Amino acid sequence: MRFFSSLLLAAPLAAAVLLDRNGKIVYDGYKVFRVNTPEEGIAALDAQIAELEGIDVHRHADHFDVAIPPANLEAFGALNLDAQVLSEDLGELIAGEGEIAEYEGTTSMRLSSEDGEVSAAALPSLSWFSAYHAYDAHLTFLRDLQGAFPSNSEIITAGTSVQGRTITGIHLWGSGGKGSKPAIYFNGNVHAREWITSKVAEYLAYQLVVNYNNDTAVKAVLDKYDFYILPIVNPDGFVYTQTTDRLWRKNRQTRSGTSAVGTDINRNWPYQWVGSGSSTSPSSETYRGVAAGDTPENTGIRKFGDTLAAGKGIKLYIDWHSYGQYILFPYGYSCSAQVSNYSKQQSLAQSVASQIRSLYSKSFTYGPICTTLYAANGGSTDYMQDVAKTELAWTIELRDTGSYGFNLPASQILQSGQEQWKGQLWLWQNM
Ligand SMILES: [Zn+2]
Numbered sequence: 001m002r003f004f005s006s007l008l009l010a011a012p013l014a015a016a017v018l019l020d021r022n023g024k025i026v027y028d029g030y031k032v033f034r035v036n037t038p039e040e041g042i043a044a045l046d047a048q049i050a051e052l053e054g055i056d057v058h059r060h061a062d063h064f065d066v067a068i069p070p071a072n073l074e075a076f077g078a079l080n081l082d083a084q085v086l087s088e089d090l091g092e093l094i095a096g097e098g099e100i101a102e103y104e105g106t107t108s109m110r111l112s113s114e115d116g117e118v119s120a121a122a123l124p125s126l127s128w129f130s131a132y133h134a135y136d137a138h139l140t141f142l143r144d145l146q147g148a149f150p151s152n153s154e155i156i157t158a159g160t161s162v163q164g165r166t167i168t169g170i171h172l173w174g175s176g177g178k179g180s181k182p183a184i185y186f187n188g189n190v191h192a193r194e195w196i197t198s199k200v201a202e203y204l205a206y207q208l209v210v211n212y213n214n215d216t217a218v219k220a221v222l223d224k225y226d227f228y229i230l231p232i233v234n235p236d237g238f239v240y241t242q243t244t245d246r247l248w249r250k251n252r253q254t255r256s257g258t259s260a261v262g263t264d265i266n267r268n269w270p271y272q273w274v275g276s277g278s279s280t281s282p283s284s285e286t287y288r289g290v291a292a293g294d295t296p297e298n299t300g301i302r303k304f305g306d307t308l309a310a311g312k313g314i315k316l317y318i319d320w321h322s323y324g325q326y327i328l329f330p331y332g333y334s335c336s337a338q339v340s341n342y343s344k345q346q347s348l349a350q351s352v353a354s355q356i357r358s359l360y361s362k363s364f365t366y367g368p369i370c371t372t373l374y375a376a377n378g379g380s381t382d383y384m385q386d387v388a389k390t391e392l393a394w395t396i397e398l399r400d401t402g403s404y405g406f407n408l409p410a411s412q413i414l415q416s417g418q419e420q421w422k423g424q425l426w427l428w429q430n431m
Pocket residue numbers: 191194321322
C-alpha cells in the first residue's frame with residue numbers, strides 16, 4: 001500500500017530518544033515498515049530516512065525494512081513510499097521476547113550409549129533454549145557444556161574485543177583426538193542484535209555433546225571433523241543490546257574525527273573490502289572501517305580462521321545471522337564472479353533447505369549472496385572461500401522473514417535450533 005498524508009510538508013521532528021529508568025532506549029510506538037526500493041535505488045532515500053531518525057533494520061535486493069519513531073510517522077507517510085507495515089509497535093515485539101532469564105545451571109542427565117552403558121553427566125538444562133540470557137550466562141553455559149564432555153572438548157578463544165572481552169567458544173573433537181581432522185568453523189552473533197544466532201550455534205554444540213555417545217550418525221560426524229564454535233564474536237555489541245539499545249548491530253569502536261560509534265565487523269574482512277556493498281560513513285549500519293581488518297574482533301576471528309586453514313584445513317564455515325531465512329554462499333562482493341564449486345554449493349544448500357523445511361515447514365531461500373540478497377563487501381564468507389580456501393563458506397540467515405525480525409520470541413528458539421540441527425546433520429554427513 002502507499003501512504004498518503006494530508007500534511008505533505010509535515011516536517012520531521014527531532015524525536016529525542018526516550019530512555020527508561022535503566023537507561024535503555026524505549027522503542028514503544030516505533031513502527032517497522034517494509035519499503036519496496038524505488039527505481040532510483042535506496043541511496044536516494046538514505047538522507048531522508050536519516051532525517052526521520054529511521055533505523056536501518058534490514059536490506060534486501062528489492063526492498064528494505066526500516067523502523068520509524070512515533071513522532072515522525074506522519075512525515076514518513078508524506079514521503080509517499082511504496083511501503084507496508086511489518087510491525088505496528090516495535091516496543092511490543094521487544095517485550096514479547098521475554099525477560100533476560102537467569103541461567104538455571106546444570107542438571108544431571110542420563111546418557112546411554114548404544115551398547116547400553118549408562119552414564120550421568122551434569123549438563124546445562126534444556127531450558128537454556130527457552131529464554132534469552134545475559135552475556136556472562138553464555139560464558140557459564142559454554143564452560144558447563146565443556147565440563148560435561150571433558151575428554152573431547154575445550155574452551156577456545158579468538159582474540160579480544162574493543163572493550164577487552166575475550167571472544168570465547170568451544171572446540172569439540174572425536175575419536176581421532178584434538179585437532180586431528182578438518183575443521184567445521186561457526187561464528188555467531190557478529191551482528192549484535194541477532195540474538196537467535198548465538199542460541200542456535202549453542203544448540204548445535206549441545207546436540208553434538210549430548211548425542212556423541214548414543215547416536216552413531218553423530219559419532220561418525222564428530223569423529224570426522226573438529227568443530228570450532230564461537231557463539232558470540234561481537235561481545236561488546238551483544239552486551240550493549242541488553243543494557244542500552246536492543247537494535248544495535250555493529251561493534252563499539254570509537255574513531256577519531258566522528259562521534260559515530262561502531263564498525264560493521266562483517267564488512268571489515270581484509271578481502272574485497274572496498275565496494276558498493278559497504279559504507280564509508282561511520283554512522284552507517286554497514287560502515288566498513290578506516291582500513292581493512294581494523295576492528296579487533298575481526299582480527300581475532302580472522303587469525304583464528306587462518307590458523308585452522310593452515311592446519312587441517314576448513315571444510316565448512318558458517319557465519320550465523322538473522323533474519324530472512326536464507327542459505328547463502330559466495331560471492332557477496334560481485335554478482336558476476338562465481339565460486340569454482342558453484343554446483344556443489346548450490347545443490348548442498350538446496351538439500352539443507354529441504355531438510356530444514358521438512359521439520360516445521362519454514363522455507364529458506366538459497367543461492368549466492370550478491371544475486372540472492374544484496375552486494376556485500378568485506379564479508380566473512382568471501383574471505384573464507386578465497387583466502388582461507390574453505391570448501392563451503394556460508395552465511396545462514398535464521399528465522400523469521402520479518403514479522404518479528406530480530407525480536408524472535410523466546411518460544412521459537414528451540415524450534416529454530418531443531419530445524420538447523422536437522423539441516424546441519426544432513427550436511428555434515430553428505431558434504
Ligand atoms: Zn547479520
